[in-house]
Amino acid sequence: MTNNGITRRTLFAGGLGIAATGLLASCSTVTRSTDVKAINKAVALPDYVPWTGGPEPVLPKTSALMPSAFRRIPERLVPTAHKPGDGSTVHGSVPTNSPVPPTKGSNPYWQGLDERMGIDLDLTITPNADFGNKFATQVAGDTLGDVFTVFGSFPYLPQFLEAKAQNLTEHLSGSGVRDFPYLANLPTASWRGTVFSGGIYAVPVPRGPLTSQVLYRRQDLFEGLGVDPSFSSLDEFVQLCREVSDPHANRWALASVPTSILAPMLDLPNQWEHSGGTLTHMYELDAYQDLLDVSRRLIAEDLVHPDSITAYNGKVWLVQGSALMLSDTYSAIPGIVQQATPGSGFDLTTAPFVGPSGAKAKPWLGDPNNAITALAAAPDDRVRTLLEVLDWCASPFGTEAWMYRKFGIEGRDYEMQDGSPTLTKTGNSETALGEFPLQYFTECPLPLFYSGRPGMTDTVYESLASWLDDGLPNPTYGLYSPTNSTKGPAVGTYATNAINDILLGRAPVSSWKGVVRDWRRRGGDAMRAEYEEALQARAGS
Amino acid sequence: MSATRSVTVPGPRNTKRKRLDAPPLPGRMLTGFALFVICLVVLLPFLGIVSTSVAPTSQVNDAGGFVMWPKGLDFGAYESIFAGGVVTRALLVSVGITVVGTVISLFVSAMLAYALSRPGSYGSGFILSLVLVSLLFAPGLIPNYLVVKQFGLLDSYWALILPTALSAFNVIVMRSFFMNIPKELIESARIDGAGDFGVFLRIVLPLSKAVLAVIGLFYAVGYWNAFFNALLYINDTAKWPLQLVLRTYVINNAQLGGADLGTSSDALPPQASIQMAILVVSIVPILIVYPFLQRHFAKGVLTGAVKG
Numbered sequence: 150m151t152n153n154g155i156t157r158r159t160l161f162a163g164g165l166g167i168a169a170t171g172l173l174a175s176c177s178t179v180t181r182s183t184d185v186k187a188i189n190k191a192v193a194l195p196d197y198v199p200w201t202g203g204p205e206p207v208l209p210k211t212s213a214l215m216p217s218a219f220r221r222i223p224e225r226l227v228p229t230a231h232k233p234g235d236g237s238t239v240h241g242s243v244p245t246n247s248p249v250p251p252t253k254g255s256n257p258y259w260q261g262l263d264e265r266m267g268i269d270l271d272l273t274i275t276p277n278a279d280f281g282n283k284f285a286t287q288v289a290g291d292t293l294g295d296v297f298t299v300f301g302s303f304p305y306l307p308q309f310l311e312a313k314a315q316n317l318t319e320h321l322s323g324s325g326v327r328d329f330p331y332l333a334n335l336p337t338a339s340w341r342g343t344v345f346s347g348g349i350y351a352v353p354v355p356r357g358p359l360t361s362q363v364l365y366r367r368q369d370l371f372e373g374l375g376v377d378p379s380f381s382s383l384d385e386f387v388q389l390c391r392e393v394s395d396p397h398a399n400r401w402a403l404a405s406v407p408t409s410i411l412a413p414m415l416d417l418p419n420q421w422e423h424s425g426g427t428l429t430h431m432y433e434l435d436a437y438q439d440l441l442d443v444s445r446r447l448i449a450e451d452l453v454h455p456d457s458i459t460a461y462n463g464k465v466w467l468v469q470g471s472a473l474m475l476s477d478t479y480s481a482i483p484g485i486v487q488q489a490t491p492g493s494g495f496d497l498t499t500a501p502f503v504g505p506s507g508a509k510a511k512p513w514l515g516d517p518n519n520a521i522t523a524l525a526a527a528p529d530d531r532v533r534t535l536l537e538v539l540d541w542c543a544s545p546f547g548t549e550a551w552m553y554r555k556f557g558i559e560g561r562d563y564e565m566q567d568g569s570p571t572l573t574k575t576g577n578s579e580t581a582l583g584e585f586p587l588q589y590f591t592e593c594p595l596p597l598f599y600s601g602r603p604g605m606t607d608t609v610y611e612s613l614a615s616w617l618d619d620g621l622p623n624p625t626y627g628l629y630s631p632t633n634s635t636k637g638p639a640v641g642t643y644a645t646n647a648i649n650d651i652l653l654g655r656a657p658v659s660s661w662k663g664v665v666r667d668w669r670r671r672g673g674d675a676m677r678a679e680y681e682e683a684l685q686a687r688a689g690s
Numbered sequence: 691m692s693a694t695r696s697v698t699v700p701g702p703r704n705t706k707r708k709r710l711d712a713p714p715l716p717g718r719m720l721t722g723f724a725l726f727v728i729c730l731v732v733l734l735p736f737l738g739i740v741s742t743s744v745a746p747t748s749q750v751n752d753a754g755g756f757v758m759w760p761k762g763l764d765f766g767a768y769e770s771i772f773a774g775g776v777v778t779r780a781l782l783v784s785v786g787i788t789v790v791g792t793v794i795s796l797f798v799s800a801m802l803a804y805a806l807s808r809p810g811s812y813g814s815g816f817i818l819s820l821v822l823v824s825l826l827f828a829p830g831l832i833p834n835y836l837v838v839k840q841f842g843l844l845d846s847y848w849a850l851i852l853p854t855a856l857s858a859f860n861v862i863v864m865r866s867f868f869m870n871i872p873k874e875l876i877e878s879a880r881i882d883g884a885g886d887f888g889v890f891l892r893i894v895l896p897l898s899k900a901v902l903a904v905i906g907l908f909y910a911v912g913y914w915n916a917f918f919n920a921l922l923y924i925n926d927t928a929k930w931p932l933q934l935v936l937r938t939y940v941i942n943n944a945q946l947g948g949a950d951l952g953t954s955s956d957a958l959p960p961q962a963s964i965q966m967a968i969l970v971v972s973i974v975p976i977l978i979v980y981p982f983l984q985r986h987f988a989k990g991v992l993t994g995a996v997k998g
Contacts, residue, residue, distance in 0.1 A: 248938070248939070249927045249930075249938065250927075251927075251928075252926060252927055252928045254928075255928075273925040274925075274927060275921070276921075276937070276938050279921050279937075282831065282918075282921070282922065283921060283922060285831065285832065286831060286832055286835040286922050289832040289835060289836060290832075290835050290836055290839045292839065292844070399752075399753065399754045462755075465755060465961065465962070466754065466755075469751055469754050469755060470751075470754075471754035471755075488961070
């Protein structure tokens with residue numbers, strides 16, 4: 150190096166300079182406030198005004214949380230009053246879990262969305278697994294667009310939203326939301342996830358209780374084996390798994406360890422237990438050690454698919470029959486049913502939840518939102534136009550807009566079969582299997598409706614009705630903890646690795662107490678303190 | 691008295707001379723066995739991928755999605771993905787990026803390496819230091835994105851070529867190779883009236899086929915396998931290369947519908963067969979190129995690596 154006229158010291162200093170430039174470029178807009186009370190300050194949430202202009206649900210609402218249930222599309226759809234857009238281009242950035250649809254030029258369905266919304270919709274679509282990386286670069290490059298999906302795991306989320314997103318409080322808080330009737334139809338629990346630093350910074354992408362986990366069963370395969378799939382205790386459940394598992398026949402009882410199903414049997418809280426103003430994490434309870442013990446036994450006895458931890462593909466295993474039971478969200482049903490070969494006798498049922506020692510089960514209630522959607526800072530009239538567009542995206546079951554969003558153009562994207570719309574091959578592609586990523590702008594509260602499978606509506610309804618009022622929500626949902634935001638992923642990975650070591654027999658269950666001590670030291674205690682402070686702030690303001 | 695002369699006739703040559711340099715038989719057997727096992731470890735997964743892609747639907751479903759040996763041949767998965775849908779388009783994009791990118795990369799790398807290999811080139815020491823800095827300190831995701839954006843390359847195929855057109859490692863290997871070319875050859879060319887470009891194009895490049903073949907393969911494999919830049923820089927999904935499609939449908943497990951595949955067939959092959967067929971399509975082109983360049987490999991890499 151010396152003969153080039155550059156010393157090692159100069160080279161090192163240059164390297165540091167380059168690294169610092171990169172860091173500053175990525176962080177220049179984000180402040181690092183850690184004032185927990187200020188960040189978690191409350192605001193008047195949008196009024197909840199249920200939409201009553203549509204068809205009556207066919208099954209009664211047994212709980213405030215119960216989605217509206219329908220078996221068929223109504224004969225008369227409610228028309229949309231006007232086009233929400235003003236002809237301008239709306240740039241959006243959204244994730245997708247479905248196939249990426251064809252681009253607008255070769256996608257008449259997408260062109261139809263433009264026509265109906267009165268905008269030129271320009272979407273950047275990123276597969277969900279890669280959305281985090283893409284989002285980080287878009288933030289740094291200021292290329293997020295007008296409307297962008299934000300996941301709760303983004304570090305320094307409140308500070309980011311304050312810097313980059315429009316504060317929507319004056320448009321949506323309290324009665325303001327009534328100008329957007331379909332947004333006013335979104336449940337209050339969903340809006341709680343959009344409040345940061347005393348303002349409403351986003352619109353929810355609601356999923357309601359359908360994000361809760363349930364145990365799916367291949368009823369047809371159980372019947373083929375001559376085994377009754379019911380169980381009323383933890384021991385009976387393990388015994389049932391033993392009866393149907395046969396690794397030599399490429400068949401396992403479970404696609405993965407069903408933690409959310411075992412937890413109610415052991416009376417475990419949904420992540421945190423909130424009692425008398427203090428929080429206790431489920432990791433700290435003796436019952437969690439019992440959960441690890443049962444889970445380990447299930448794996449050791451070959452009752453769980455052997456790739457469940459290293460190469461999980463549960464839906465495919467359930468459909469192929471190599472797993473007879475799968476723990477997944479209620480909203481996973483369409484994806485599971487879609488993979489089943491027509492005429493194969495595929496019959497899906499859900500297992501009832503079981504409580505500890507015969508007591509009533511308190512299943513975990515899923516978080517009410519999939520994500521939130523923020524708007525880029527803009528003048529008032531532009532913001533209201535974008536909110537009109539989101540309002541159209543939230544038009545519920547029974548409206549023409551909902552029908553088009555889900556099924557597209559009749560005769561091209563779908564055909565009516567026995568009174569039910571069925572996507573064609575073209576429709577599957579153009580609408581991304583009925584899940585066009587526009588659904589990540591926002592959605593209506595998800596109805597219980599399974600086109601062409603009216604029986605599924607009753608199956609899911611009965612399952613939800615059996616526990617919704619007793620469901621346990623996560624008490625920290627919608628609260629912000631700076632430690633969780635920055636250290637949460639690393640601390641979570643530490644705990645997950647320790648859990649996997651125990652499940653795979655690489656560490657004894659007794660090692661868990663040491664893991665919890667470490668978990669608390671690494672950030673668990675700090676998160677608890679911040680969440681407790683946040684709970685006080687929300688209660689006091 | 692006549693003197694008698696005795697003539698010694700050499701006996702027959704010992705043709706069964708023992709090879710002292712050869713390792714003993716057990717050692718050779720052990721080596722052979724170890725290589726056999728390593729080959730199996732490498733080839734078995736590939737066999738499974740190919741088998742699953744051509745196995746009948748019923749066998750794939752019965753086996754839970756992965757078949758080690760097909761009970762029959764069913765090319766439905768290949769017919770589906772080559773029917774003009776998303777995979778066919780992505781394959782064309784990947785081929786285009788790989789060919790154009792490799793040519794550009796070889797050209798700029800060879801020019802830079804040649805300039806740095808000639809003693810006395812103006813500023814060569816400083817430029818070499820810059821090249822080494824880029825080897826030691828990667829710029830990172832976000833600065834790269836900002837540069838691509840500032841150059842207006844977002845959503846352009848050039849965003850998949852230009853940011854990775856020059857690899858410092860490859861430049862160093864090429865530079866070392868060029869330094870081995872006898873300077874007398876270059877001086878002779880100059881005496882005959884050749885300029886710098888003439889020497890480079892007519893003397894240096896023809897003598898450097900080995901290193902060009904090896905570095906070309908490095909670049910080609912890099913371009914062929916790249917998906918992350920496409921993920922970051924390409925918003926228009928019609929411009930996605932094959933590896934990004936592969937990632938979406940194989941790693942992320944998204945489903946391919948009939949129209950995605952460009953087929954109008956009613957009965958689609960199992961998802962696993964289609965995924966494995968896409969995998970085979972993504973692996974085979976590089977496998978085909980490899981044997982043609984293998985003979986240049988040792989010479990290209992070793993000559994370039996030893997001389998510093």
